Ligand SMILES: Nc1ncnc2c1ncn2[C@@H]1O[C@H](COP(=O)(O)OP(=O)(O)OP(=O)(O)O)[C@@H](O)[C@H]1O
């Protein structure tokens with residue numbers, strides 16, 4: 118086991134719990150997705166793993182050793198890509214890599230060779246002598262990732278590495294994580310509030326909400342939790358809140374929501390409610406009716422009663 122957090126409690130300034138009996142684990146070579154809305158405790162969990170924050174109760178074990186943040190040998194085996202950029206804008210990308218490489222004890226030809234490898238990995242070899250101030254947001258993110266990879270860590274932690282960047286860079290980073298995962302024993306923790314990213318890259322997923330893991334498992338495990346639920350989508354030309362409330366109040370309806378002009382109605386398996394839905398809609402013009410396969414978003418919705426989409430909880 119690479120990471121093992123047991124029953125971890127963390128309070129900031131004796132106030133609300135940021136981590137509330139958190140259990141979390143990562144095995145060798147695994148990509149673990151940590152999915153949760155803003156303020157769920159993702160960054161705090163990561164800070165406790167790398168020893169940047171002390172915990173109030175519970176235990177944190179990294180590489181089988183109890184970790185308190187002071188163990189430099191443990192720190193050298195971890196590569197942390199922070200949520201905030203930590204690169205120097207007035208040094209070239211190359212100089213940034215040189216600086217971080219030295220920080221991790223690399224020197225001379227070994228460092229130069231490693232910088233070449235990493236530049237390729239992050240797809241910046243042609244722009245490596247430019248200053249990041251001339252980079253796009255996505256390129257800066259990639260450099261930020263590169264700086265954490267130089268010392269070939271056994272555990273790479275990426276805290277929301279795709280927030281606020283262009284789709285092309287986002288895909289690049291996702292593909293890059295997949296490649297890294299395939300070719301090595303490196304374990305990766307990837308936090309995000311983008312469900313589709315976690316679905317695409319994680320071997321196992323932990324869903325965190327209010328400092329607590331509310332579900333964990335493979336994507337299939339998680340979706341199996343809500344299998345059986347039936348999802349009906351009805352697109353109309355003019356939706357109404359009142360109709361939505363009527364759907365919600367129906368006996369067989371577990372949940373109903375409205376996005377743009379499509380109602381999403383979750384019902385128990387085996388009950389025929391379409392007729393009742395259509396009656397409720399009355400004269401409203403129906404554009405489309407279809408069934409939907411449940412996804413991770415529906416798992417989250419069922420577990421928390423909240424919607425998690427692009428960081429918005431509604
Ligand atoms: N330094 C701090 N002092 C006080 N409270 C904090 C501090 N850092 C985080 N918190 C609180 O702890 C909780 C968890 O925050 P955290 O940053 O871990 O969430 P997150 O899941 O990383 O959110 P985001 O998706 O916005 O990055 C929040 O309620 C936050 O306000």
Ligand SMILES: [Mg+2]
Nearest residue numbers: 159160161200
């Ligand atoms: Mg965070």
